Amino acid sequence: xxxxxxxxxxxxxxxxxxxxxxxxxxxxxxxxxxxxxxxxxxxxxxxxxxxxxxxxxxxxxxxxxxxxxxxxxxxxxxxxxxxxxxxxxxxxxxxxxxxxxxxxxxxxxxxxxxxxxxxxxxxxxxxxxxxxxxxxxxxxxxxxxxxxxxxxxxxxxxxxxxxxxxxxxxxxxxxxxxxxxxxxxxxxxxxxxxxxxxxxxxxxxxxxxxxxxxxxxxxxxxxxxxxxxxxxxxxxxxxxxxxxxxxxxxxxxxxxxxxxxxxxxxxxxxxxxxxxxxxxxxxxxxxxxxxxxxxxxxxxxxxxxxxxxxxxxxxxxxxxxxxxxxxxxxxxxxxxxxxxxxxxxxxxxxxxxxxxxxxxxxxxxxxxxxxxxxxxxxxx
Numbered sequence: 001x002x003x004x005x006x007x008x009x010x011x012x013x014x015x016x017x018x019x020x021x022x023x024x025x026x027x028x029x030x031x032x033x034x035x036x037x038x039x040x041x042x043x044x045x046x047x048x049x050x051x052x053x054x055x056x057x058x059x060x061x062x063x064x065x066x067x068x069x070x071x072x073x074x075x076x077x078x079x080x081x082x083x084x085x086x087x088x089x090x091x092x093x094x095x096x097x098x099x100x101x102x103x104x105x106x107x108x109x110x111x112x113x114x115x116x117x118x119x120x121x122x123x124x125x126x127x128x129x130x131x132x133x134x135x136x137x138x139x140x141x142x143x144x145x146x147x148x149x150x151x152x153x154x155x156x157x158x159x160x161x162x163x164x165x166x167x168x169x170x171x172x173x174x175x176x177x178x179x180x181x182x183x184x185x186x187x188x189x190x191x192x193x194x195x196x197x198x199x200x201x202x203x204x205x206x207x208x209x210x211x212x213x214x215x216x217x218x219x220x221x222x223x224x225x226x227x228x229x230x231x232x233x234x235x236x237x238x239x240x241x242x243x244x245x246x247x248x249x250x251x252x253x254x255x256x257x258x259x260x261x262x263x264x265x266x267x268x269x270x271x272x273x274x275x276x277x278x279x280x281x282x283x284x285x286x287x288x289x290x291x292x293x294x295x296x297x298x299x300x301x302x303x304x305x306x307x308x309x310x311x312x313x314x315x316x317x318x319x320x321x322x323x324x325x326x327x328x329x330x331x332x333x334x335x336x337x338x339x340x341x342x343x344x345x346x347x348x349x350x351x352x353x354x355x356x357x358x359x360x361x362x363x364x365x366x367x368x369x370x371x372x373x374x375x376x377x378x379x380x
Contacts, residue, residue, distance in 0.1 A: 066331030071101050071111050073363035080359035082124040082344040086132035088372045092364050093123030098137050100155040103372040112155035118142050124173050138171035144190050164206040170194055175221040177229050180244050187244050191218035212245045220262040224301055232260035255279035255286040262299045271306050273299040278308045280322040291325040302347030309342025334362035
């Protein structure tokens with residue numbers, strides 16, 4: 001395997017030498033950090049679980065893996081804003097609505113544009129958590145849609161608008177979560193310039209959506225644990241769901257930059273992607289991530305660790321709960337360009353393999369291997 005040079009030409013240096021050099025540099029850095037932590041060479045308590053000799057092989061192995069493009073990027077779109085996968089289906093939101101593919105398709109199979117009436121509208125798309133044949137999308141300027149896979153037509157999906165009287169035209173994000181107090185039922189949320197709206201169940205026909213106590217611009221709603229959801233309220237910070245219609249600030253500590261695109265929280269730690277960079281929450285405080293100096297549009301947490309998707313600088317990963325951050329960009333086309341953006345990151349469900357999907361200005365990309373049929377069990 002060859003490493004790609006930043007100029008776009010292939011490097012003539014053997015990959016093994018590059019990896020050895022990278023490992024050596026990382027070892028020096030990590031050893032220095034461990035010594036500097038207390039000045040005596042004793043190990044920092046926070047680093048006990050990932051000593052350099054354990055961290056290095058994992059880091060080098062991950063950094064050497066390449067991203068693979070999922071289908072050619074359609075020539076008429078500016079960028080992809082979101083990606084969703086479920087079974088054999090993959091959906092992506094762009095400035096021209098939703099596009100679809102199937103994992104069983106050939107690598108060069110084109111994306112199918114599902115919503116030809118939508119244009120110049122950043123779109124976010126999700127699957128229903130219990131049904132790979134149902135999806136929902138939110139398009140700024142066009143509202144909220146329900147998609148059903150009927151296997152009819154070119155892409156096989158049929159889309160119906162589900163916000164009555166253009167109520168949610170300024171929609172930006174959509175999420176389906178368990179109902180508070182009744183995990184056997186589900187509620188659906190839409191975030192947008194209007195704040196957060198919801199319904200007691202995912203709709204199949206146009207509905208009048210109910211208000212919450214958040215009425216200012218909201219850019220995302222993400223739940224690491226389905227029962228624990230956080231929202232990024234623009235210029236106001238991180239909010240937590242307290243009831244189906246109620247949201248409140250996560251705590252008194254907030255990221256220094258409250259212009260947050262996405263935020264994810266797991267336990268007592270969290271990651272926020274903001275206009276001026278990324279912030280990590282530990283011990284009750286949000287602190288800037290020194291290695292990330294660009295706008296962070298997307299964040300994720302999962303089997304691989306913490307992930308941040310950036311403007312220009314691609315994808316960064318932390319495998320030790322935010323202590324160290326490294327670029328994960330091998331083979332990711334566009335990194336380094338001023339107009340390059342990673343707008344969405346999606347970690348694969350464990351049953352489908354160790355992998356990541358990224359929605360970017362240069363296309364949809366996959367890191368690692370995705371298994372369409374779940375490993376070791378059935379999916380909904």
